[in-house]
Amino acid sequence: MRRLFRKSNDHKYESPSFICMPLRTHEQVIGVLNLSRKRDHKAFSKSDLKYLKSLLTHISLAVENATLLKEAKDATRKLQQAVGEQSLQLIEIQQQALQSMEISHQAQKIEAMGTLAGGIAHHFNNLLMGIQGRTSLMLMDIDPTHLFYEHLKGIEEQVVSAANLTKQLLGFARRGKYEVKSTDLNELMKKTSRMFGRTKKEITIHCKFQEDLWAAEIDREQIEQVMMNLYDNAWQAMPGSGELILETQNARLDQDFSKLFSVTEGNYVQISVADNGCGMDEATRQRIFEPFYTTKEMGRGIGLGLASTYGIIKNHDGFINVYSEKGAGTTFNLYLPASENRVSEKRGTTEDILKGNEMILLVDDEKLILEVGKQILDKLGYKVIVAKSGQEAIEIYKEEQEKIDIVILDMIMPDVDGRVVYERLKEINPAVKVLLSSGYSITGQAQEILDKGCNEFIQKPYNLKDLSLKLREILD
Numbered sequence: 001m002r003r004l005f006r007k008s009n010d011h012k013y014e015s016p017s018f019i020c021m022p023l024r025t026h027e028q029v030i031g032v033l034n035l036s037r038k039r040d041h042k043a044f045s046k047s048d049l050k051y052l053k054s055l056l057t058h059i060s061l062a063v064e065n066a067t068l069l070k071e072a073k074d075a076t077r078k079l080q081q082a083v084g085e086q087s088l089q090l091i092e093i094q095q096q097a098l099q100s101m102e103i104s105h106q107a108q109k110i111e112a113m114g115t116l117a118g119g120i121a122h123h124f125n126n127l128l129m130g131i132q133g134r135t136s137l138m139l140m141d142i143d144p145t146h147l148f149y150e151h152l153k154g155i156e157e158q159v160v161s162a163a164n165l166t167k168q169l170l171g172f173a174r175r176g177k178y179e180v181k182s183t184d185l186n187e188l189m190k191k192t193s194r195m196f197g198r199t200k201k202e203i204t205i206h207c208k209f210q211e212d213l214w215a216a217e218i219d220r221e222q223i224e225q226v227m228m229n230l231y232d233n234a235w236q237a238m239p240g241s242g243e244l245i246l247e248t249q250n251a252r253l254d255q256d257f258s259k260l261f262s263v264t265e266g267n268y269v270q271i272s273v274a275d276n277g278c279g280m281d282e283a284t285r286q287r288i289f290e291p292f293y294t295t296k297e298m299g300r301g302i303g304l305g306l307a308s309t310y311g312i313i314k315n316h317d318g319f320i321n322v323y324s325e326k327g328a329g330t331t332f333n334l335y336l337p338a339s340e341n342r343v344s345e346k347r348g349t350t351e352d353i354l355k356g357n358e359m360i361l362l363v364d365d366e367k368l369i370l371e372v373g374k375q376i377l378d379k380l381g382y383k384v385i386v387a388k389s390g391q392e393a394i395e396i397y398k399e400e401q402e403k404i405d406i407v408i409l410d411m412i413m414p415d416v417d418g419r420v421v422y423e424r425l426k427e428i429n430p431a432v433k434v435l436l437s438s439g440y441s442i443t444g445q446a447q448e449i450l451d452k453g454c455n456e457f458i459q460k461p462y463n464l465k466d467l468s469l470k471l472r473e474i475l476d
C-alpha cells in the first residue's frame with residue numbers, strides 16, 4: 001500500500017488517483033486490474049476510465065478465447081484418443097470376424113470333404129470287399145505252389161493299399177473314427193514299431209516308453225494308421241540307414257500351452273517320433289499338413305499321409321507339432337487327451353484262420369457282399385442264412401431266432417438301417433450276438449450301436465482271417 005502512495009515534498013503522503021477493476025469472463029471474476037500513479041501524477045480522467053474499460057473487455061475476451069482454445073484442444077486430443085482406441089477395437093473385431101469366417105469356411109470345406117470321402121469309402125470299400133472276398137475264396141482252394149498263388153497274394157496287397165487310400169481320405173476329412181477304446185499307447189507303439197521294423201531292417205529303432213503311461217480313448221486302427229504314416233515318412237527321409245527314436249510320456253498341459261494349440265488344458269499322453277534324416281526347410285514345414293502336398297517323386301507319395309494324420313489327431317481332440325532342421329532331422333510330437341478309464345483288453349493276435357459251425361444270419365443290401373460273404377462263411381464251416389434288407393433280417397430273426405447264433409449286420413442300408421435293425425433284434429432277443437460291419441459309418445454311428453451292447457465292429461473290406469477271428473471272439 002505504501003507503494004501506492006507517494007511522499008510529497010513536504011513529507012506528507014498524497015493520495016494519488018487509484019483504479020481497481022475486476023477482470024471478468026462469464027460473470028466469473030478471474031482477476032483484478034490495479035492501476036495507480038499516473039505518470040503525470042494527475043488523477044485518472046473519465047476518458048482514461050473509458051479506455052481502460054475497453055482494454056479490460058479485450059483482455060477478458062482474449063483470456064476467454066485462450067481458455068476455450070485450450071478446452072477445444074483437450075477435447076480434440078481426447079476425441080483422437082477415443083477414436084484411436086475405437087479403431088483398434090474395430091480392427092480387432094474385423095480380424096475376429098474374418099478369422100471366424102475363415103474357420104467356418106474351413107469347417108464347411110472339411111464337412112463337404114467328409115461327405116465326399118464318406119460316399120467314396122462306402123461304395124469303394126464294398127467293391128473292394130467283393131474283390132477281396134473272391135480272392136480269399138480262390139486262395140483257399142490252392143496251395144502256395146500254384147501258378148496263380150503269387151498273383152492272388154498281389155491282388156490282396158493291392159486291395160489293402162486301395163483300402164488305405166480311403167482310410168487316408170477319411171482321416172483327412174475327420175471321419176472314420178468307428179470304435180473308441182481306452183488304450184495303452186505303449187502297447188500300440190510296440191506293436192506298430194515291431195510291424196514296421198520287420199520290413200525296414202536298415203533302420204535302427206530306439207524306444208523310450210514311460211512306465212505307467214496314462215490311457216487314451218482312441219480308435220486303435222486310426223492311431224495305428226497315424227503311426228505308420230509317421231514311420232513311413234521318417235524312413236523315406238533316411239535313405240540307406242538312420243535312427244528312429246520313439247518316445248511316450250505323460251504330459252500335464254497348463255493353460256498357456258493349451259491356449260497356444262487351442263485345446264483344453266489337462267492331462268495328455270505325448271508320443272514323439274524323431275528321425276535323423278534329411279529334415280525340411282521352413283517353406284516345406286509350413287505346408288506339410290496340406291492335402292496332396294508332397295516333395296516326393298511321382299509314385300512315391302501322394303501327400304495324404306500328414307493331412308490325414310492331422311485330421312485324425314484333431315478328431316481325437318489332440319494336437320500335433322513338428323520340429324525340423326534341414327540336414328539334421330525331424331521330430332513330430334503328438335498329444336492325445338489322457339483317460340482315467342481302465343484299458344480295455346487287447347484283441348487276440350493269432351495268425352491262424354479259425355473255423356466254426358454255428359448258424360449265421362448275414363445281412364447286407366449289396367448282392368455282391370451276400371454272394372461272396374456266404375461262400376467265405378461256408379468255407380469257414382458256418383451255416384448261413386442271408387437277408388438282403390433290414391426288414392427281411394428282422395422278419396427272418398423273428399422266425400428263426402432259436403437257430404441263429406450270430407448276426408453279421410451291415411450298418412448302412414436303404415430301407416431300415418443297421419441301428420434300427422439292431423434295436424429290433426435286441427427287442428426280440430436281448431442276448432442277440434451281433435457283429436456290425438461297414439465300409440463307412442457317419443462319425444459316432446458305429447460307436448453308438450456298440451455302446452448299446454453290440455458285440456464287435458469289422459470294417460470292410462475284411463479278409464477271411466479278420467472275419468474268422470472276430471466271429472470266434474464273439475462266439476467263444
Ligand SMILES: Nc1ncnc2c1ncn2[C@@H]1O[C@H](COP(=O)(O)OP(=O)(O)OP(=O)(O)O)[C@@H](O)[C@H]1O
Nearest residue numbers: 233234237279288294295301302303304305306330
Ligand atoms: N520325417 C520327415 N522328414 C523330412 N520331411 C518330411 C518328413 N515327414 C514329412 N516330410 C515332408 O512332408 C511332405 C508331406 O508328407 P506326407 O506324409 O503328407 O506326404 P508324402 O509322404 O509325400 O506322401 P504320402 O504320405 O501320401 O505317401 C513330404 O513329402 C516331405 O516333404
Ligand SMILES: [Mg+2]
Nearest residue numbers: 232233305306
Ligand atoms: Mg507320407
